[in-house]
Amino acid sequence: MDLIKEKINNFNLTKAFKIALAAVLSILTADLLGLKYAVTAGLITVLSIQNTKRETLRTARNRGLAFLCALIIAFLCFQLFGFSITAFIVYLFLFASVCLTARWGEAIAMDSVLISHFLAEQSFHIEWIINEVLLFLIGVFFGILINLHLRKRGDEFERLSRQVDEEIKGIIHRMAENLRREDKTGYHSDCFVRLEDKIKDAKECALRNWNNTFFNQSSYELDYIRMRENQSRVLVNIYKSIIRINGLPVQTIKVAEFFESIEAQYHRDNDVAELLNVLEEMLLGMKYETLPISREEFEARAILFYILKELDEFLLLKNRFVQKYM
Numbered sequence: 001m002d003l004i005k006e007k008i009n010n011f012n013l014t015k016a017f018k019i020a021l022a023a024v025l026s027i028l029t030a031d032l033l034g035l036k037y038a039v040t041a042g043l044i045t046v047l048s049i050q051n052t053k054r055e056t057l058r059t060a061r062n063r064g065l066a067f068l069c070a071l072i073i074a075f076l077c078f079q080l081f082g083f084s085i086t087a088f089i090v091y092l093f094l095f096a097s098v099c100l101t102a103r104w105g106e107a108i109a110m111d112s113v114l115i116s117h118f119l120a121e122q123s124f125h126i127e128w129i130i131n132e133v134l135l136f137l138i139g140v141f142f143g144i145l146i147n148l149h150l151r152k153r154g155d156e157f158e159r160l161s162r163q164v165d166e167e168i169k170g171i172i173h174r175m176a177e178n179l180r181r182e183d184k185t186g187y188h189s190d191c192f193v194r195l196e197d198k199i200k201d202a203k204e205c206a207l208r209n210w211n212n213t214f215f216n217q218s219s220y221e222l223d224y225i226r227m228r229e230n231q232s233r234v235l236v237n238i239y240k241s242i243i244r245i246n247g248l249p250v251q252t253i254k255v256a257e258f259f260e261s262i263e264a265q266y267h268r269d270n271d272v273a274e275l276l277n278v279l280e281e282m283l284l285g286m287k288y289e290t291l292p293i294s295r296e297e298f299e300a301r302a303i304l305f306y307i308l309k310e311l312d313e314f315l316l317l318k319n320r321f322v323q324k325y326m
Helices: 002-032 039-048 053-081 085-102 107-121 126-147 154-179 190-211 220-242 251-264 273-287 295-325
Strands: none
Touching: 002 039, 002 126, 039 053, 039 107, 039 126, 053 085, 053 107, 053 126, 085 107, 107 126, 154 190, 154 220, 154 251, 190 220, 220 295, 251 273, 251 295, 273 295
16 A cells, blocks of 8 residues: 555656646746746646646647637727726636637636736737747647656556456355355445445546557557446346345355356456356256245245346356457
8 A cells, every 4th residue: 555655646746747847848938939928838838738648639729729719809809998907807708608618618717818918018919919829839839748758557557457356356256155155144235335446446547548548549448447347237236136045945056156166267368158158058957957846945046047147248248358359
């Protein structure tokens, strides 16, 4: 746990350093070009940096379109009302309305800072338009440049997905144990809450990695965690069935042993074809067994049959995934 915290802190410090460096480079570049309000370029850089490469490019595009709208609206407002607070208020109202309608809300503050310079200079001359456009371009450029260094964190996904796998493996182990117990009062669903949390973390990591990859992009990580997510839903259904079983018909032992086989063969590269064949034979064999002699046995065997059908879906999810990628 301490090692993980240390890595997170190091990552945050590295990111903070990159943001500060990009802002400084923006300000220095704007200053070297003789632009007024050079500090604004640094602020634009900071506001342009997002969590992933795709988010950064999407934000830059939206803010660029918003900035063009801001220039047009500001020009009209200053022409109608002069370089006054009234004109700026009318501009803010119209520009905010456009941005919120177009879902460019993040551009309102940044672009309005640039427009405020026209009010401060009491001029909309071409030289000030060029000044603001260059400030915008410099700020966005360095924001994109820094984000190009964001890399896919495959090691992080590997760690998080392994945690998901271990949790599922543990759930299967407990299912085998509780199938053999007639008293299931101590069998709770807390493990599924933990599994859901781990799947959420791994899914967020996979999505970040996908958004930080432009070339040779693969959906392997997203598909893998979706497969485990779907398997977890199947396991929840199986859990609900296990706690409903009253009594222990002889078939219970066979089903429990099959759970143990799944646990023993649980690894990423296994296409589970052998397990699917065994399961098919078990399902066929159950159809030809002697009829139950009591209602309790009938209900228990019906639930066991349903559990095996759910396990068939559980294994098919893995089989389809392996066939796609292996």
